[in-house]
Amino acid sequence: MTQQENIEVISVECLRVRSKDQTTEQIDQKVEDRTSDRTSKAVLKKTMLEGVETVWDRFEKQQPACRYCSTGVSCQRCAMGPCRLMGGDRVRGVCGADADLMVARNFLDFIAMGAASHSDHGREVVETLLKMSQGQAPAYSITDEKKLRRLADEYSIDTSTKVDVIAEKLALAMLDEFGTTKGELQMAKRAPQGTYDIWKNSGILPRSIDREIVESMHRVHMGVGADYRDFLVQGMRASMADGWGGSMIGTEISDVLFGTPSIKKTRVNLGVLKKEEVNVSLHGHNPVLSEMMVKAAALPEMQNKAKAVGAKGINLVGLCCTGNELLQRRGIPQAGNHLDQELVITTGVLEAMVVDYQCIFPTLPNTASCYHTKVISTSPKARIPGSFYIEVNPTNALEQSKQILTMAIENFPNRAPEKILIPDMPMEAMVGFSVESIRDALGGSLKPLLDLILAGKIRGCVGVVGCNNPKIKQDYGHLTMTRELIKRDILVVQTGCASIACAKAGLMLPSAASEAGSGLKSVCESLGIPPVLHMGSCVDNTRILTLVAELARLAGVRMDQLPVAGAAPEWYSPKAAAIGSYFVGSGVSVALGVMPKIEGSPRTVKMLTEGIEGVFNAKFWVEPDPRKATAILSDHIEMKRKALGL
Ligand code: BF8
Numbered sequence: 001m002t003q004q005e006n007i008e009v010i011s012v013e014c015l016r017v018r019s020k021d022q023t024t025e026q027i028d029q030k031v032e033d034r035t036s037d038r039t040s041k042a043v044l045k046k047t048m049l050e051g052v053e054t055v056w057d058r059f060e061k062q063q064p065a066c067r068y069c070s071t072g073v074s075c076q077r078c079a080m081g082p083c084r085l086m087g088g089d090r091v092r093g094v095c096g097a098d099a100d101l102m103v104a105r106n107f108l109d110f111i112a113m114g115a116a117s118h119s120d121h122g123r124e125v126v127e128t129l130l131k132m133s134q135g136q137a138p139a140y141s142i143t144d145e146k147k148l149r150r151l152a153d154e155y156s157i158d159t160s161t162k163v164d165v166i167a168e169k170l171a172l173a174m175l176d177e178f179g180t181t182k183g184e185l186q187m188a189k190r191a192p193q194g195t196y197d198i199w200k201n202s203g204i205l206p207r208s209i210d211r212e213i214v215e216s217m218h219r220v221h222m223g224v225g226a227d228y229r230d231f232l233v234q235g236m237r238a239s240m241a242d243g244w245g246g247s248m249i250g251t252e253i254s255d256v257l258f259g260t261p262s263i264k265k266t267r268v269n270l271g272v273l274k275k276e277e278v279n280v281s282l283h284g285h286n287p288v289l290s291e292m293m294v295k296a297a298a299l300p301e302m303q304n305k306a307k308a309v310g311a312k313g314i315n316l317v318g319l320c321c322t323g324n325e326l327l328q329r330r331g332i333p334q335a336g337n338h339l340d341q342e343l344v345i346t347t348g349v350l351e352a353m354v355v356d357y358q359c360i361f362p363t364l365p366n367t368a369s370c371y372h373t374k375v376i377s378t379s380p381k382a383r384i385p386g387s388f389y390i391e392v393n394p395t396n397a398l399e400q401s402k403q404i405l406t407m408a409i410e411n412f413p414n415r416a417p418e419k420i421l422i423p424d425m426p427m428e429a430m431v432g433f434s435v436e437s438i439r440d441a442l443g444g445s446l447k448p449l450l451d452l453i454l455a456g457k458i459r460g461c462v463g464v465v466g467c468n469n470p471k472i473k474q475d476y477g478h479l480t481m482t483r484e485l486i487k488r489d490i491l492v493v494q495t496g497c498a499s500i501a502c503a504k505a506g507l508m509l510p511s512a513a514s515e516a517g518s519g520l521k522s523v524c525e526s527l528g529i530p531p532v533l534h535m536g537s538c539v540d541n542t543r544i545l546t547l548v549a550e551l552a553r554l555a556g557v558r559m560d561q562l563p564v565a566g567a568a569p570e571w572y573s574p575k576a577a578a579i580g581s582y583f584v585g586s587g588v589s590v591a592l593g594v595m596p597k598i599e600g601s602p603r604t605v606k607m608l609t610e611g612i613e614g615v616f617n618a619k620f621w622v623e624p625d626p627r628k629a630t631a632i633l634s635d636h637i638e639m640k641r642k643a644l645g646l
């Protein structure tokens with residue numbers, strides 16, 4: 001393919017809504033109902049006044065949602081259908097599947113999709129390490145050699161040789177995990193023995209990463225199993241392959257290549273965009289691309305190019321989980337979370353939106369076409385009509401990143417001044433709480449954290465994680481729950497778009513300790529940290545797994561015995577379903593704020609919210625009201641404390 005063909009773009013139209021016909025009062029009310037953040041409100045209002053369509057408009061047009069699809073009793077799985085179980089004499093699909101089977105099969109498919117996405121991302125990170133070690137990825141290097149050696153030890157790799165050799169052996173050993181015939185994954189052994197035994201005895205110990213996903217796809221084919229319970233157990237096993245396999249590998253090797261996060265200050269919200277600079281947002285998930293963009297933007301040749309078009313410099317800003325990756329390692333400012341992705345464009349000052357994959361609205365090029373923004377896609381897995389396609393891989397990454405930046409710089413003079421709105425005042429945030437940086441902050445051990453929990457100054461920990469979902473006012477679930485939890489002296493750890501919600505609201509500042517209960521407040525004040533800790537991207541939920549596993553080992557108990565829980569108040573993604581499942585499988589109960597599509601099978605609901613507790617000592621709750629969900633989480637933590645005799 002020639003360079004010209006490479007950047008040939010399909011033209012797409014600007015999608016408009018009739019919000020121009022609405023009164024200002026009506027628009028104000030909608031803005032209020034749609035989002036919580038001050039800067040998002042300002043830009044959403046402008047977008048609505050301009051009549052440019054957003055995710056909320058499309059959500060409205062889809063209402064009312066199909067009841068059969070919402071509850072999981074519709075099936076598109078084979079060519080005898082489609083089928084919907086509508087009651088009366090329509091209680092089985094053409095193949096004979098009843099509601100339990102249909103729902104459980106759909107749910108396994110959903111979890112496997114999420115596990116596949118995260119694990120495939122992990123694979124690409126390790127492939128980059130392999131290419132680097134073999135001299136084929138010249139722009140990449142090892143940033144955290146200590147971690148490389150520690151991981152090599154974990155994999156029983158000889159560390160007395162050259163770093164490149166260790167890196168190559170580790171990369172090959174990790175890639176082997178995707179199809180290993182050993183029957184188990186190396187990093188699952190991080191769990192305490194008692195927890196590991198539960199996995200083995202209950203049949204959710206993953207055999208290899210790809211195998212669990214492929215087998216899930218096999219099982220959801222018509223006419224394989226017919227017992228809904230087997231589908232749910234396989235969903236757990238596929239999710240564990242992600243949590244203790246693909247995602248964990250992704251986190252660990254991202255740290256090796258790009259640095260293990262350390263505590264630092266940064267800024268968040270749409271106010272991080274700059275009028276005088278070339279603004280480029282990095283959106284998606286994999287740091288293999290975005291780290292190279294950061295490297296390219298720092299080059300004097302790129303800075304000079306920017307100055308030549310009248311800009312003061314290049315302003316890189318993050319979005320979604322790519323943003324979280326950059327935030328925690330480089331302190332790159334974050335423009336917003338999932339539902340902000342269109343609003344970054346509609347500020348009118350974004351020269352380029354660079355994407356890799358996952359969580360990217362396919363209509364971003366349409367949104368961009370209403371302004372001057374160029375959307376640039378980079379992954380052969382994720383070509384998007386209307387975007388410029390510049391393929392980035394480990395071998396060509398720096399050169400391609402320079403080309404992308406050049407396109408952004410050349411686009412700077414094309415802004416339409418009448419369409420510009422940058423809200424003022426970014427919010428400051430303290431981020432970068434990896435397990436390693438928490439340990440360092442505590443003087444080299446996690447024991448002081450365990451002691452604070454045992455002593456009751458901190459009652460327990462909850463991971464509030466996950467996405468935004470237009471079914472819920474943006475960030476409302478995250479903020480309400482997090483505030484309620486810290487008030488009760490429960491430390492909140494966060495990843496993904498949930499963490500950006502809290503960062504935008506100032507909850508990741510040490511001064512937010514004033515909102516915490518007296519115990520947590522005194523701990524935060526003495527350490528100078530916020531009561532809500534940013535632990536990274538969605539892949540980095542594995543940091544939380546590692547943290548809980550280490551605390552459990554220190555306490556000499558199973559993971560399920562600790563006073564901890566998880567929550568995803570605004571989740572939307574299949575990846576979030578996989579994350580929730582691997583937490584529950586690991587013994588950490590999870591509160592969901594959005595009902596999965598399982599209500600069509602009361603037996604499935606019962607199994608996930610009650611039945612599995614007898615096996616994993618953990619379960620799901622589904623509670624849309626974040627206040628009620630907090631009460632459930634808090635009671636759960638107190639119950640766990642009591643069981644430990646605390
Ligand atoms: O990767 S970016 S919307 S899926 S939380 Fe959710 Fe946000 Fe997507 Fe997780 Ni992260």
